[in-house]
Amino acid sequence: MTTQRRGVFPIAILLLLHITLTDAHAASSRRERDARQAELDAQCQTAREKILSVERAGFIEDCVQSRPRPDRAGCERFYADHGTHTGGRAPLHMNLPECVVAHEFRENRGRR
Numbered sequence: 001m002t003t004q005r006r007g008v009f010p011i012a013i014l015l016l017l018h019i020t021l022t023d024a025h026a027a028s029s030r031r032e033r034d035a036r037q038a039e040l041d042a043q044c045q046t047a048r049e050k051i052l053s054v055e056r057a058g059f060i061e062d063c064v065q066s067r068p069r070p071d072r073a074g075c076e077r078f079y080a081d082h083g084t085h086t087g088g089r090a091p092l093h094m095n096l097p098e099c100v101v102a103h104e105f106r107e108n109r110g111r112r
Contacts, residue, residue, distance in 0.1 A: 033109055040102035047098040048091070052083040 056079050063075035083092040093099070 037102070037109070040098070040105050044094075044096065044099040044102040047096045048083065048093045051093050051096075056080075056082045064065060 059079045059082060060072070060075045063078065064070045064072050066076075083093045092104070
């Protein structure tokens with residue numbers, strides 16, 4: 001009976017070691033995927049902002065020009081959230097290549 005117990009302990013220790021290493025690897029992989037997702041999301045946001053800033057400036061100028069008493073600050077406040085996810089509308093320009101890559105990475109994260 002003592003011989004049987006001696007055989008069980010090393011197996012139990014190896015099993016615990018395997019579980020611990022597997023969990024550590026999974027956590028590391030999760031952190032790497034999260035970091036990659038954040039990087040892709042930032043690239044998407046940068047590409048979108050290049051377009052949105054030009055559009056926003058145009059809308060603000062149109063707004064200022066169309067008012068009898070120009071109020072640039074009011075027009076800037078009104079268009080400050082142009083292109084974002086507001087009022088039940090989807091964000092604009094999510095079809096840019098950088099955004100498509102970010103979206104596909106997010107959708108496929110659990111399948112790799």
